[in-house]
Amino acid sequence: MTDIASISLARPLGDIADELGRSFAEYGFAIVRNHTIPQDLIDRAEELAKAFFELPEDVKRSYKIEGSAGARGYTPFGTEIAKDAAVHDLKEFWHVGRALPEGHPLARFMPPNVWPAELPEFRDVFERLFTEFENTGDKVLRAIAIHLGQPEDYFTSPVEDGNSVMRLLHYPPLGDAAPEGAIRAAAHGDINTITLLLGAEEAGLELLDKQGNWVPVSPPKGALAVNVGDMLERLTNGRLRSTTHRVVNPAGEAARRSRYSMPFFLHFRPDFRIEALEQCVSEGETPPEPILAEDFLQQRLREIGLA
Ligand SMILES: O=C(O)CCC(=O)C(=O)O
Ligand SMILES: [Fe+2]
Numbered sequence: 001m002t003d004i005a006s007i008s009l010a011r012p013l014g015d016i017a018d019e020l021g022r023s024f025a026e027y028g029f030a031i032v033r034n035h036t037i038p039q040d041l042i043d044r045a046e047e048l049a050k051a052f053f054e055l056p057e058d059v060k061r062s063y064k065i066e067g068s069a070g071a072r073g074y075t076p077f078g079t080e081i082a083k084d085a086a087v088h089d090l091k092e093f094w095h096v097g098r099a100l101p102e103g104h105p106l107a108r109f110m111p112p113n114v115w116p117a118e119l120p121e122f123r124d125v126f127e128r129l130f131t132e133f134e135n136t137g138d139k140v141l142r143a144i145a146i147h148l149g150q151p152e153d154y155f156t157s158p159v160e161d162g163n164s165v166m167r168l169l170h171y172p173p174l175g176d177a178a179p180e181g182a183i184r185a186a187a188h189g190d191i192n193t194i195t196l197l198l199g200a201e202e203a204g205l206e207l208l209d210k211q212g213n214w215v216p217v218s219p220p221k222g223a224l225a226v227n228v229g230d231m232l233e234r235l236t237n238g239r240l241r242s243t244t245h246r247v248v249n250p251a252g253e254a255a256r257r258s259r260y261s262m263p264f265f266l267h268f269r270p271d272f273r274i275e276a277l278e279q280c281v282s283e284g285e286t287p288p289e290p291i292l293a294e295d296f297l298q299q300r301l302r303e304i305g306l307a
Pocket of ligand 1: 167169190197199200245247261262263
């Protein structure tokens, strides 16, 4: 057992800020309940994600976009490899990103979305879910800002038009085809600011705590697992931790089932300069060098085989 905080987002943000902050400082994770993402939208999104991954392989592959580093559309099974891992992850996924109007100064960082023609409802449902994730993310970031002693709206500008990506994940049933040592998602840290994850009630997600133990993260159905990414860790000079996590292969009956999850990787805007906050740097400490969010992202995508 751990005391990863389980927090109701229906409470005033000022009341939850420190509990959330302490959980992020200790575990890098918190469970967030009573968010405002409608359950019927989540259910519909899960059905559509399942329907997409059940399409024939050649249809799915027709939505793989060469040279896009998997930023949009489909990424087949066996593509992504965690930093420093020897074998690929046992997953396939689809990415929906932010759609900026043509001519927007940041549009060059964000390629247009693609949509599967086979599923006419897909676009509407996932555009709505993207907006819902953003709104919930905004609340969580407000609570984090309060915890950090910043104005509550500190993150509003850094994440406005940010390069956020929603990932629909499918981990197929485990057969004999899995390479030796491969797991559903090898140990990794997320690159972005914060991640909001739906679907982690299906077992497998684990975090690595400070003592070096793997600890299961088991939100109740419909709740979010929220974690700190590398960019927020860097901004806070490590005060809030981007914790290593993984998705292990289940035993028994669950091994014959697919696992579906939907992380929303909330990103800073590409031109945001990530520079350690003054109050997170003690005397004598040397914080990491400032870096633009886009440069940091490209560096990390190369490390995981996507760029
Ligand atoms: O599927 C999950 O529960 C977690 C996925 C994850 O950590 C990731 O895609 O970065
Ligand atoms: Fe992750």
